[in-house]
Amino acid sequence: MTRGAPTVGVVKFASCDGCQLSLLDLEDHLLEITGTFDIVEFAEATSRRSPGPYDVLLVEGSVSTEEQAAEILELRAQARTLVTIGACATAGGIQALRNWADHDEYRRAVYAHPEYVASLATSTPVSSHVRVDAELHGCPIDRGELLELLSALAVGRRPQIREDAVCLACKRRGVVCVTVARGIPCLGPVTNAGCGAICPAMDRGCYGCFGPRPEANMPSLTGSFLASGGTRADVARLFEGFTAYAEPFRTTVSDLRGRGPEEDADAQQ
Amino acid sequence: MSEAGQGHRYFLARHRLADLIDVLRGAGGRARTVIGPTVEQGAIVYAEIDTAADLPVGWRDEQAPGHYRLRREGDERAFAYAVGPTAWKRHLFPPARVRMEVAAEPGADGTRFEPTQPAASATVLLGARGCELAAMRVQDRVFRGGPYVDDHYADARDAAFVVAVQCTHPASTCFCTSMRSGPGVEAGYDLRLTEIADGFVVEAGTDAGGEVLVSLRLDPADEERAGEAHAAVAACAETVTHRNRGVDPIRARDLDMYPEHPRWDEVAARCLACTNCTMVCPTCFCSRDVQQSVLARPDGTVERQWDSCFTAEFAAVAGGSFRSRIRDRYRQWLTHKFSTWWPQFGTPGCVGCGRCIVWCPVEIDVREEIAAIGTSAPESDAQDGGERRGDVDLGPQALTTSPGGVPEPPPRTGTVERVTTETSDTVTLRVRTPPGLEAQPGQFVLAAVPRVGAPPISVSRLEPGTLELTVRSVGPATAALCRLGPGDPLGLAGAYGRGWPIEAARGNDVIVVAGGIGLAPLRPVIDAVLADRDSYGDVSVYVGARTPDDMIYSAEIGTWEQRRDVTAARIVDRAGPDWLGPVGVVTQLFADTAREAASTVAFVCGPERMMQASVDALVDSGMRAESIWLTTERHMECGVGLCGHCQLGPYFVCRDGPVFTAAELGPYLGVEGI
Numbered sequence: 001m002t003r004g005a006p007t008v009g010v011v012k013f014a015s016c017d018g019c020q021l022s023l024l025d026l027e028d029h030l031l032e033i034t035g036t037f038d039i040v041e042f043a044e045a046t047s048r049r050s051p052g053p054y055d056v057l058l059v060e061g062s063v064s065t066e067e068q069a070a071e072i073l074e075l076r077a078q079a080r081t082l083v084t085i086g087a088c089a090t091a092g093g094i095q096a097l098r099n100w101a102d103h104d105e106y107r108r109a110v111y112a113h114p115e116y117v118a119s120l121a122t123s124t125p126v127s128s129h130v131r132v133d134a135e136l137h138g139c140p141i142d143r144g145e146l147l148e149l150l151s152a153l154a155v156g157r158r159p160q161i162r163e164d165a166v167c168l169a170c171k172r173r174g175v176v177c178v179t180v181a182r183g184i185p186c187l188g189p190v191t192n193a194g195c196g197a198i199c200p201a202m203d204r205g206c207y208g209c210f211g212p213r214p215e216a217n218m219p220s221l222t223g224s225f226l227a228s229g230g231t232r233a234d235v236a237r238l239f240e241g242f243t244a245y246a247e248p249f250r251t252t253v254s255d256l257r258g259r260g261p262e263e264d265a266d267a268q269q
Numbered sequence: 270m271s272e273a274g275q276g277h278r279y280f281l282a283r284h285r286l287a288d289l290i291d292v293l294r295g296a297g298g299r300a301r302t303v304i305g306p307t308v309e310q311g312a313i314v315y316a317e318i319d320t321a322a323d324l325p326v327g328w329r330d331e332q333a334p335g336h337y338r339l340r341r342e343g344d345e346r347a348f349a350y351a352v353g354p355t356a357w358k359r360h361l362f363p364p365a366r367v368r369m370e371v372a373a374e375p376g377a378d379g380t381r382f383e384p385t386q387p388a389a390s391a392t393v394l395l396g397a398r399g400c401e402l403a404a405m406r407v408q409d410r411v412f413r414g415g416p417y418v419d420d421h422y423a424d425a426r427d428a429a430f431v432v433a434v435q436c437t438h439p440a441s442t443c444f445c446t447s448m449r450s451g452p453g454v455e456a457g458y459d460l461r462l463t464e465i466a467d468g469f470v471v472e473a474g475t476d477a478g479g480e481v482l483v484s485l486r487l488d489p490a491d492e493e494r495a496g497e498a499h500a501a502v503a504a505c506a507e508t509v510t511h512r513n514r515g516v517d518p519i520r521a522r523d524l525d526m527y528p529e530h531p532r533w534d535e536v537a538a539r540c541l542a543c544t545n546c547t548m549v550c551p552t553c554f555c556s557r558d559v560q561q562s563v564l565a566r567p568d569g570t571v572e573r574q575w576d577s578c579f580t581a582e583f584a585a586v587a588g589g590s591f592r593s594r595i596r597d598r599y600r601q602w603l604t605h606k607f608s609t610w611w612p613q614f615g616t617p618g619c620v621g622c623g624r625c626i627v628w629c630p631v632e633i634d635v636r637e638e639i640a641a642i643g644t645s646a647p648e649s650d651a652q653d654g655g656e657r658r659g660d661v662d663l664g665p666q667a668l669t670t671s672p673g674g675v676p677e678p679p680p681r682t683g684t685v686e687r688v689t690t691e692t693s694d695t696v697t698l699r700v701r702t703p704p705g706l707e708a709q710p711g712q713f714v715l716a717a718v719p720r721v722g723a724p725p726i727s728v729s730r731l732e733p734g735t736l737e738l739t740v741r742s743v744g745p746a747t748a749a750l751c752r753l754g755p756g757d758p759l760g761l762a763g764a765y766g767r768g769w770p771i772e773a774a775r776g777n778d779v780i781v782v783a784g785g786i787g788l789a790p791l792r793p794v795i796d797a798v799l800a801d802r803d804s805y806g807d808v809s810v811y812v813g814a815r816t817p818d819d820m821i822y823s824a825e826i827g828t829w830e831q832r833r834d835v836t837a838a839r840i841v842d843r844a845g846p847d848w849l850g851p852v853g854v855v856t857q858l859f860a861d862t863a864r865e866a867a868s869t870v871a872f873v874c875g876p877e878r879m880m881q882a883s884v885d886a887l888v889d890s891g892m893r894a895e896s897i898w899l900t901t902e903r904h905m906e907c908g909v910g911l912c913g914h915c916q917l918g919p920y921f922v923c924r925d926g927p928v929f930t931a932a933e934l935g936p937y938l939g940v941e942g943i
Binding site: 029032033035036147150151152154155156157158160162163164165167168171172173174175176177179180181182186188189190203213214215216217219220221223224 | 309310311312314335336337338354355359364365538539540541542543544545548549559560561562563564565566574575577580581582595627628629630631632720721722744745746748749
């Protein structure tokens with residue numbers, strides 16, 4: 001650790017820890033990372049604890065309980081730069097599918113003693129609760145993007161992470177469009193790049209784990225899927241994944257299903 | 270057989286295709302990499318070929334808007350397909366390459382910018398079609414036409430041995446006959462193949478191609494085979510022309526005259542802005558420069574990557590995107606391909622290969638869009654009326670490029686001598702000019718901070734040995750510039766662009782109108798005019814700013830106000846506590862003064878709306894648009910006309926501007942989304 005190095009915290013809410021592990025997955029760079037930043041809070045890696053303040057706070061996971069909803073407010077106050085990492089933190093995660101369902105019914109179906117489970121009716125992204133300075137998308141995040149974020153913070157450049165469609169990375173990589181050449185529905189045109197087009201390169205359609213692009217043209221793409229013979233339920237299923245609760249996937253799913261999700265937790269507060 | 274074989278037709282029996290590939294791989298004693306068609310991922314793509322068995326023998330393609338399928342015919346034919354998703358640009362202008370290595374180490378020479386040197390290996394491009402050779406000629410003009418050239422592209426192009434294959438099996442999406450690019454191949458090949466029933470008719474187009482034929486010891490093609498080859502290509506042309514929908518390239522050239530046609534909204538509702546059309550297009554050349562470095566390491570690279578005019582950040586500057594809507598971007602792409610490419614490069618940017626139609630996931634067909642906009646446009650919509658198009662020869666001769674120009678130069682390292690704080694977010698850096706850097710008033714430099722970025726900054730003062738840059742902190746790269754202190758190094762590339770015509774203004778009355786930081790590029794004009802005051806008539810300087818605190822060079826404006834031989838005035842949108850001057854818009858300062866059209870020159874810079882209002886006011890006061898000079902802002906990435914970002918109608922702002930006359934910019938100034 002360098003004296004005066006920026007302090008970094010890594011915290012989590014409702015999530016699987018996979019995104020945090022992407023940081024440990026940067027094996028070749030770990031010593032450099034700890035030489036560049038002072039990691040003061042990272043339960044997966046160190047027993048050091050710090051309540052803040054943090055120069056950079058990486059937040060994994062969605063807000064799924066009342067305690068988390070309170071804690072994120074406190075963490076925001078302690079963080080100079082707050083970056084959400086992964087589909088749970090940026091979009092509510094796969095657990096946000098409960099936002100369209102009966103929460104109590106889900107609890108009863110999953111837990112032997114649902115009365116011990118104190119969860120909110122909705123799973124929501126961190127940005128529904130506090131201001132977020134930057135987001136790393138994906139389930140899990142791409143470790144190359146994480147390294148770029150840290151590198152950009154280290155030298156003071158804008159992170160070279162763009163609002164591109166998966167298609168741009170897919171074509172640069174030389175992958176043949178799976179929709180055009182094989183008729184496979186692919187969410188690439190409406191999904192954020194960042195993964196390197198892993199799924200199309202493996203002969204399958206993108207399932208949107210990096211979340212919707214800000215300018216996703218949903219009516220056109222869903223219209224095309226429906227015109228290709230998919231039922232409304234089939235098309236809804238395509239979007240009902242890790243980022244279903246992020247707009248405009250959320251509205252698309254609701255429209256196709258004919259029912260909307262529960263309101264945001266922040267609206268309930 | 271004859272010595273070099275050029276101009277003669279030979280017969281390559283089908284079973285000897287393997288010999289051809291062997292000779293190509295090793296011809297002339299040098300090992301060449303053969304890139305050719307092969308079946309991969311459900312399509313015929315271009316990849317490295319080892320043997321004839323790698324070719325798509327017996328395969329056929331079926332192509333339609335948004336649709337591509339292969340099927341096995343089971344015959345012996347190796348080239349019985351139309352172009353697939355790969356364009357040869359992948360090998361000549363790769364999707365990503367390191368353009369420059371940079372370093373930010375301590376010490377006098379610690380800041381470095383080293384361009385990477387081209388080192389293309391000998392490559393055979395096997396199976397290039399007529400439209401694809403036309404596309405190479407189009408990109409030759411972009412990358413080799415000058416004044417700055419992409420030396421990596423040029424090197425790769427020179428190292429390529431081209432084996433062209435004439436088309437005999439077109440797709441429904443082909444419209445090469447419209448764009449005069451195929452199906453035959455007329456120029457630009459070393460060898461030309463035409464597939465017939467029992468093999469190939471082969472011709473050499475160069476001595477290198479002739480050598481290959483000599484070493485194969487081929488017999489001349491007999492009349493029957495030569496006739497079969499000719500008939501196959503002619504039949505293909507007939508099919509493309511009469512079965513397929515086409516495009517009239519001369520009519521399509523007028524697309525940019527209808528920027529408000531309702532069809533743009535209709536196609537934008539379908540367009541995903543996914544960039545697929547631009548990625549598969551064999552002529553699309555836009556790129557972005559990506560800063561790369563790891564953590565706190567002092568070294569890094571700048572990687573040039575394929576970009577697309579459909580991305581959100583393509584036309585973005587600090588204040589937002591000039592093309593924020595998909596409609597704006599689709600219109601930019603289509604009008605660039607078919608209209609504005611002409612004044613830029615002398616040809617259309619489309620070769621009729623149909624890739625953008627096939628690989629559009631939502632089946633947008635440019636042929637339909639052009640027909641809808643070009644034939645249904647009401648006359649009154651036309652932005653510049655009248656016949657502006659002469660007869661145009663689209664043949665291969667017309668497309669031949671004349672290589673010229675110098676490689677894009679890297680930044681040179683200069684040293685900050687002094688930093689002056691102008692406003693809360695703006696500083697002026699006085700920089701010792703690195704050797705070899707020459708600048709004119711109105712030009713800009715790319716001010717490079719290693720690992721961070723290289724934003725374009727106008728030169729705000731020129732003195733022997735130094736130049737000044739006035740920088741407003743609007744993002745991380747400009748913030749890094751604003752953090753520099755005396756003695757710090759920074760990179761300077763340029764100076765680039767067309768500057769102010771100060772010499773030509775001698776003998777005239779001079780009006781300078783500035784808005785906000787727009788005064789920065791105008792200050793060298795004022796310096797030059799005041800240094801040679803007697804050569805000019807009346808001199809007026811009008812400066813507007815949002816508030817008194819946002820006014821740069823405030824003390825200097827005071828000295829102009831003091832002079833008897835200068836009329837100077839300033840105005841603010843909102844007053845501050847000590848402001849006693851006028852409040853309002855800058856045009857208030859000069860709108861009521863009548864001007865002599867023949868002997869007045871105006872220089873204007875500021876926000877686009879302010880410039881538009883100033884032009885209107887100056888024209889109303891008697892000036893001619895040809896005598897009003899403006900400097901424009903667009904997203905500039907490379908500074909030398911190669912990256913495509915800064916287009917404004919037919920112009921590359923970096924190369925053709927940034928200084929333009931109001932007459933030149935007239936149709937584009939203030940048009941949303943251009």
